[in-house]
Amino acid sequence: MKAFLIQEFVSNPSTIKPSNVPTPAPNPDQYIIRIIHCSPQHADILHAQGKHQNNNRKKGWCFPPFILGYDFAGVVQTTPSNGSSSRLKKGDRVFGAAIGAFAECICVSESAIRRIPDRLSNETACAMSGQAVSYAAVVNIAKVRKEDTVLVSGASGGLGSVCCMVAKVLGAKVIALAGDETKAGHMRRDMGVDHVVVENDGWIEQVLDITGGQGVDVVLDNTGMVNDAIRCLAYFGRIVILGFAARKGVMEEVKMNKLLLKSATVVGYRFGESGRRYPDELQKIWDGYLGLLESGKLKPMLFRKYEGLDDMGRALGDLAERRVYGKIVVKVADVETSSKL
Ligand SMILES: NC(=O)c1ccc[n+]([C@@H]2O[C@H](COP(=O)([O-])OP(=O)(O)OC[C@H]3O[C@@H](n4cnc5c(N)ncnc54)[C@H](OP(=O)(O)O)[C@@H]3O)[C@@H](O)[C@H]2O)c1
Structure with a gap:
């Protein structure tokens, strides 16, 4: 698959080009998600530069080689093989956050993803998920x-x-x-x-x-x-x-x-961290937030159009140069969906 692989930390992430890497193999408790959109944020630039607290060699997070990216929306391609009762099935539209999102596929556990409400488009879910x-x-x-x-x-x-x-x-x-x-x-x-x-x-x-x-x-x-x-x-x-x-x-x-x-x-x-410690509170936060998005009271403010992982360098450059207002969403793949907002 194509992915935004960080072989070594870079001072200017906008110069990175996507490369071909092996499609990741899921652990037994993981889903494979086909990524349709991803959205860069400030922390991705720091991750690529090695300037973020997540760049942790011991824990193996964001330490080269790793695939950059965090926020994504996509479609469930396979469900966990360990037979655990999963809330999601093949073909479900999901959004989530996990290191490795600037790629065509990502393997994640259920805690990293949520179903996209029917009324929301993948693009909106991706833009607003973070x-x-x-x-x-x-x-x-x-x-x-x-x-x-x-x-x-x-x-x-x-x-x-x-x-x-x-x-x-x-x-x-x-x-x-x-x-x-x-x-x-x-x-x-x-x-x-x-x-x-x-x-x-x-x-x-x-x-x-x-x-x-x-x-x-x-x-x-x-x-x-x-x-x-x-x-x-x-x-x-x-x-x-x-x-x-x-x-x-x-x-x-x-x-x-x-x-x-x-x-x-x-x-x-x-x-x-608050969400990990207080999952019931986290659920209430998501219910309230998604409720505002579904009712149309909150709408994404999208900055320019970015198509394909080849456009990610331009997206990161715009972000680093402080040209962006609102959110960048990069379309990674073409998939028909029937959502509205
Ligand atoms: N607390 C949490 O749980 C949590 C979660 C996620 C992210 N964060 C952090 O929250 C901060 C904002 O994240 P974000 O995703 O909203 O970032 P973002 O989209 O890049 O926005 C940051 C904004 O800060 C302004 N800014 C001022 N000086 C800047 C500089 N030297 N470089 C870049 N931007 C500068 C920019 O606006 P102007 O150019 O108009 O000034 C920019 O629009 C980051 O530090 C991020 O790591 C915290």
């Missing part, structure tokens, strides 16, 4: 209410754009932070947020002006800007740390007195 974290951060962790003003950093990105959309569904006022004016223009047109503020000199003053000097009630931080978030924050405000997309691996330091002075709450949220 952002249940955003739903959970807004609804369960920040507990956003309709009277809140919410600031989202990295708002053009996969997580950030869905944080904005979910907060809008809850009725909150949303301020989206954008990296440049070009992106901000697209975001003003397509995202339905209340304000898009470009991160240039004076952006914090703009946020304070928008809130009449009060500051925002909630910050959803996808880029690593807690110090700036505190400056934008209202008294008793809350900050949810989701990621560090802008930090290039160097973490910031925060003076604790700044938190005390605003009675601020800062909370980190690690979606994958």
